[in-house]
Amino acid sequence: MAKKTPFYDKHLEYKGKIVEFAGFFMPIQFEGIIPEHNTVRTGVGVFDVSHMGEIEITGPDRIKFTNYITTNDVSKLAFNQLQYSAMLYPDAGIVDDLLVYNLKDRIFLVVNAANTEKDYEWILQNKKFNVEIKNLSDDIGQLAVQGPKSEMLMQKIVDYNLTELKYYWAVETKIKGIDVLLSRTGYTGEDGFEIYMPAKDGLKIWDIVFDAGKEFNVKPIGLGARDTLRFEMRYCLYGNDIDKTTNPLEAGLGWIVKFDKGDFIGRDSLLKIKESGLKRKLVGFEVIEKGIPRPHQKIYADNNEIGFVTSGTFSPSLKKGIGLGYVGTQYTEPGTKFYVMVKEPILVEVIKGPFYKKGTHK
Amino acid sequence: MANIIEGLKYTREHEWAKIEGGIAITGITDYAQSILSDIVMIEPPKVGTQIKAGDAVGTIEAVKAVSDLFAPLSGEVIEVNEKVVKEPAIINRDPYNEGWIYKIKVNNPSEAENLLSAEQYKELIAGH
Numbered sequence: 001m002a003k004k005t006p007f008y009d010k011h012l013e014y015k016g017k018i019v020e021f022a023g024f025f026m027p028i029q030f031e032g033i034i035p036e037h038n039t040v041r042t043g044v045g046v047f048d049v050s051h052m053g054e055i056e057i058t059g060p061d062r063i064k065f066t067n068y069i070t071t072n073d074v075s076k077l078a079f080n081q082l083q084y085s086a087m088l089y090p091d092a093g094i095v096d097d098l099l100v101y102n103l104k105d106r107i108f109l110v111v112n113a114a115n116t117e118k119d120y121e122w123i124l125q126n127k128k129f130n131v132e133i134k135n136l137s138d139d140i141g142q143l144a145v146q147g148p149k150s151e152m153l154m155q156k157i158v159d160y161n162l163t164e165l166k167y168y169w170a171v172e173t174k175i176k177g178i179d180v181l182l183s184r185t186g187y188t189g190e191d192g193f194e195i196y197m198p199a200k201d202g203l204k205i206w207d208i209v210f211d212a213g214k215e216f217n218v219k220p221i222g223l224g225a226r227d228t229l230r231f232e233m234r235y236c237l238y239g240n241d242i243d244k245t246t247n248p249l250e251a252g253l254g255w256i257v258k259f260d261k262g263d264f265i266g267r268d269s270l271l272k273i274k275e276s277g278l279k280r281k282l283v284g285f286e287v288i289e290k291g292i293p294r295p296h297q298k299i300y301a302d303n304n305e306i307g308f309v310t311s312g313t314f315s316p317s318l319k320k321g322i323g324l325g326y327v328g329t330q331y332t333e334p335g336t337k338f339y340v341m342v343k344e345p346i347l348v349e350v351i352k353g354p355f356y357k358k359g360t361h362k
Numbered sequence: 363m364a365n366i367i368e369g370l371k372y373t374r375e376h377e378w379a380k381i382e383g384g385i386a387i388t389g390i391t392d393y394a395q396s397i398l399s400d401i402v403m404i405e406p407p408k409v410g411t412q413i414k415a416g417d418a419v420g421t422i423e424a425v426k427a428v429s430d431l432f433a434p435l436s437g438e439v440i441e442v443n444e445k446v447v448k449e450p451a452i453i454n455r456d457p458y459n460e461g462w463i464y465k466i467k468v469n470n471p472s473e474a475e476n477l478l479s480a481e482q483y484k485e486l487i488a489g490h
Contacts, residue, residue, distance in 0.1 A: 032454070033400045033425045224399075224426055263414075292423050293401060314402040314425045321403075343421065 005050035006141040006202025014220045021223060022113035024051040029222035034223035037316040040188050043145035045087035046209055053116025053137040057107040061129035068108045069126055069265055070100060072250060073258040077102035080170050082183060085121065086248050088266025092273055093244035095122055097236060101170055112238045121313050126149045126265060141202035145209060147193030148360045151215045154193050156212040158182065167361060176208055187226065188354035189233035189359030232315050234284050240295060241282060241310040241324050247273055251282045280307060280326045283350050291346035293323035301338035302346065306331055309340060323348065364393035364487060366418050370457045372483035373475055378458065379434040381474055386435050389462040390422065390453060393487045398424040399449040406431065406464045415473055435473050437466040
């Protein structure tokens with residue numbers, strides 16, 4: 001039986017279309033993917049992301065241990081700063097991608113919903129040094145408030161001066177007396193915040209956010225638009241673009257791998273992969289004429305199969321089909337053209353960077 | 363609750379057909395558009411093609427999903443609604459009127475007996 005998040009009744013009240021996702025009943029959409037997408041690009045929207053997993057690491061060796069299980073360098077984080085990172089298997093396949101928060105007396109990991117149990121087991125299995133590990137997922141509710149108007153909304157309900165909260169920084173503060181962890185983060189490319197709160201206080205926070213957001217026409221946003229928004233920014237989705245069969249270098253995530261920080265799980269294999277040269281890379285591409293690429297479709301060039309699509313959708317902002325896929329390294333230069341086998345082959349062109357380039361994230 | 367129009371014929375694949383004087387106007391049902399949501403691209407069969415009832419003759423793409431268009435009846439495609447090709451969201455707004463997709467000059471009007479009535483279609487989607 002799928003779980004309900006603290007906001008389940010709100011999804012029903014706002015007439016969300018409910019689906020089962022990663023073991024939770026979640027709203028896939030409310031008024032429609034495209035209008036919701038546009039709300040976040042131009043105004044402010046609120047996502048229930050309580051399905052995400054939260055794992056806490058405490059103890060004197062928490063930084064040393066987190067550095068051992070993740071690829072980015074935790075020792076570089078200031079107090080209340082966070083980073084995007086990954087956990088690897090010894091063969092350099094990806095266990096998960098995650099956020100690592102360096103908070104007062106604890107490291108706080110935020111992991112993908114579908115991977116929470118797997119990640120927690122993995123971390124326990126690899127436990128060493130003097131640390132304690134707890135899975136807090138069931139007790140934490142999470143809302144993401146995203147869009148160019150998100151700061152104006154949030155400033156109405158927190159005492160903290162939000163112009164001082166920079167991108168990828170966090171603060172432990174209160175919203176109307178309720179303890180929350182607030183960070184300037186998101187998965188949309190727009191300015192935005194993520195609020196972690198005790199699950200039992202979730203509905204109160206929802207009401208506070210929606211009351212404060214009335215004047216900005218705030219709306220609830222479903223998982224459908226969450227995917228189109230992240231995709232336009234070319235953010236990876238675990239399960240589509242990265243998984244245990246892909247390594248961070250070929251996925252374009254070399255920037256979160258710090259080889260020089262010392263040992264971490266997967267380091268040796270990944271270093272070998274790096275030294276022997278990548279065979280394929282994840283690229284973003286746009287459809288030149290008509291058609292929408294979809295996951296698992298094959299990619300062809302020069303009469304050869306050169307790769308496959310990992311994510312594909314219609315971009316509401318660009319109004320055309322966009323895709324991500326792994327292709328041989330000789331096909332990754334921006335401007336390279338190849339064919340995706342939809343029903344018939346459609347011509348696409350490799351692009352550089354995010355598909356949508358006007359995001360307001362700070 | 364999905365809107366179902368009396369007097370139209372329906373397929374199990376969620377197309378509707380309005381048959382008058384040997385011509386069938388076709389589209390997808392309100393139920394189909396609500397399941398697909400946010401239709402962004404449509405490729406109907408080309409004018410002049412001969413199509414056979416039950417065959418996949420076109421494609422309808424939403425943001426998250428793609429679906430085939432199935433021919434409700436056999437015949438010749440005589441007109442395509444260019445408005446919905448340009449602006450597929452019309453189908454989400456008004457699937458039975460402005461959102462019609464193409465017209466067929468029907469070969470054999472008795473084929474319509476194989477299609478579902480509004481009542482039968484209602485039962486079909488009640489099971490979903």
